[in-house]
Amino acid sequence: MRKLWHLLGVGCLAALMLVSLTACAGKSVAQQDVLTADQKANRITWGVKADTRLFGLEDIKTGRLEGFEIDLAKAMTKEILGPNGKCTFVPVTSGTRVPLLKNGNIDAIMATMTITPEREKQVDFTHSYFDAGQSLLVKKGSPIKSIKDLNKPGEVILGVSGSNSVKNVAKYAPKARVLQLSDYAQAMTALKSKQGDALTTDNGILYGMAAENPNYEVIGGNFTKEPYGIAVNKNQARFRNKLNWALERLEKNGTYNRLLLKWFGHVKGFNYQEMKR
Amino acid sequence: MINLITSQWQPLLMGLWNTIFCSVIALIGSLIIGTFFALLEISSHRVVRIIGNVYVEVFRNIPLLVIAMGFFLIVPMYIAKINGFTAGTIGLTLYTSSFIAETVRAGINSVEGGQLEGALANGMTYSQAMRYIILPQAFKVVIPPLGNQFINLVKNSSVLAFVAGFDLMYQGNLIANDTLETMPTYFIVGVLYLIITLPLSYYMRYLEKN
Numbered sequence: 001m002r003k004l005w006h007l008l009g010v011g012c013l014a015a016l017m018l019v020s021l022t023a024c025a026g027k028s029v030a031q032q033d034v035l036t037a038d039q040k041a042n043r044i045t046w047g048v049k050a051d052t053r054l055f056g057l058e059d060i061k062t063g064r065l066e067g068f069e070i071d072l073a074k075a076m077t078k079e080i081l082g083p084n085g086k087c088t089f090v091p092v093t094s095g096t097r098v099p100l101l102k103n104g105n106i107d108a109i110m111a112t113m114t115i116t117p118e119r120e121k122q123v124d125f126t127h128s129y130f131d132a133g134q135s136l137l138v139k140k141g142s143p144i145k146s147i148k149d150l151n152k153p154g155e156v157i158l159g160v161s162g163s164n165s166v167k168n169v170a171k172y173a174p175k176a177r178v179l180q181l182s183d184y185a186q187a188m189t190a191l192k193s194k195q196g197d198a199l200t201t202d203n204g205i206l207y208g209m210a211a212e213n214p215n216y217e218v219i220g221g222n223f224t225k226e227p228y229g230i231a232v233n234k235n236q237a238r239f240r241n242k243l244n245w246a247l248e249r250l251e252k253n254g255t256y257n258r259l260l261l262k263w264f265g266h267v268k269g270f271n272y273q274e275m276k277r
Numbered sequence: 278m279i280n281l282i283t284s285q286w287q288p289l290l291m292g293l294w295n296t297i298f299c300s301v302i303a304l305i306g307s308l309i310i311g312t313f314f315a316l317l318e319i320s321s322h323r324v325v326r327i328i329g330n331v332y333v334e335v336f337r338n339i340p341l342l343v344i345a346m347g348f349f350l351i352v353p354m355y356i357a358k359i360n361g362f363t364a365g366t367i368g369l370t371l372y373t374s375s376f377i378a379e380t381v382r383a384g385i386n387s388v389e390g391g392q393l394e395g396a397l398a399n400g401m402t403y404s405q406a407m408r409y410i411i412l413p414q415a416f417k418v419v420i421p422p423l424g425n426q427f428i429n430l431v432k433n434s435s436v437l438a439f440v441a442g443f444d445l446m447y448q449g450n451l452i453a454n455d456t457l458e459t460m461p462t463y464f465i466v467g468v469l470y471l472i473i474t475l476p477l478s479y480y481m482r483y484l485e486k487n
Contacts, residue, residue, distance in 0.1 A: 161451055179441035
């Protein structure tokens with residue numbers, strides 16, 4: 001009997017600790033107005049990718065983040081806070097970005113995040129700042145020519161967990177097995193070591209990988225539309241409107257097209273004219 | 278949280294099953310391999326001893342994640358096509374076996390030297406003496422530290438999440454990413470790990486007492 005009480009005690013204690021832990025983290029940090037706080041601090045904290053060529057990639061030599069999204073975030077910060085406005089970049093992955101936003105570590109996510117109805121229940125999006133589409137990356141000479149070739153039992157598709165592309169691929173190729181890895185660098189390595197037949201994600205990201213790995217190519221065209229939006233917490237309408245306003249201004253004054261040309265102008269297979277705003 | 282369980286019980290159950298399956302294989306495998314290398318380590322031949330030592334030091338001193346990644350990425354390129362679950366389970370087995378080898382070796386050393394001599398003097402061969410006299414006593418001594426290793430093994434099986442091994446942690450990550458209910462998901466995952474480790478922990482206590 002004593003033993004039973006003992007066991008029960010341990011169980012209750014463990015449950016209590018976990019519950020209190022969730023309770024702490026569950027408290028919303030999103031109550032305060034982000035725009036006011038950022039204007040006061042003269043600083044916006046962005047959640048960006050650090051492993052995605054062309055969008056957000058950390059240069060190993062300098063430790064700096066570089067990419068289209070990084071430049072766009074810098075331009076938007078200057079637009080909102082004035083020429084002396086500063087920005088902080090926090091590297092995120094598809095899996096960590098929403099929790100980091102919700103607990104207040106970052107003010108906004110600009111990390112190749114597709115606007116989807118499910119996500120809109122959790123966060124608010126600005127207008128789309130980039131219209132991507134999902135595609136496939138395979139080794140050159142692979143028998144796979146389009147998503148249809150993957151819809152067979154035994155085919156393995158690699159993706160990144162938390163990305164919208166793994167959800168889409170389950171719809172377009174329900175018979176294939178999907179392996180979800182933690183980031184794009186790891187997914188690319190897994191493709192090279194033949195853990196999968198194709199890697200799927202948005203075309204812009206795939207072109208970046210193909211540029212780095214000449215033995216691999218993007219095939220089959222886009223089979224979905226993936227508009228990227230900047231995500232902010234719910235109840236931050238002022239901040240979101242300001243972001244939309246800044247985005248529109250950058251599109252009108254040509255900064256957007258300049259950045260698009262800088263990052264995607266030279267990418268083989270990428271239609272720059274179509275993406276211009 | 279309730280509707281998270283009702284809507285996601287299938288992947289959770291599959292993850293729980295894979296975690297248990299991987300843990301059981303790794304537990305049996307690492308116990309056998311670990312005991313084998315413990316015997317190598319106490320051998321009287323210098324070369325055999327060195328082989329045992331090198332094995333233990335290599336696998337004990339490399340992070341588990343690196344070992345699992347090695348099996349996941351390098352082995353399919355050159356040796357054999359293995360999936361994430363296999364790669365992770367092999368990595369976990371080898372990693373844990375190095376710790377078990379050290380534990381068992383300590384247990385064998387704790388058995389008085391006279392016992393081996395006595396067994397040999399009574400006409401037993403070295404392997405008979407080990408099997409019937411020394412190892413049973415050694416295992417009795419090392420039950421508590423072995424229990425620790427087994428609990429660690431179950432928790433370490435979460436390394437499968439990083440090599441797409443479809444274990445509990447992998448499914449937890451997917452559900453958290455999918456539903457964006459991060460904290461409740463990991464709470465459930467934590468409770469499910471407790472369901473495996475608590476009985477194991479109490480069983481080891483029971484063994485210790487008897």
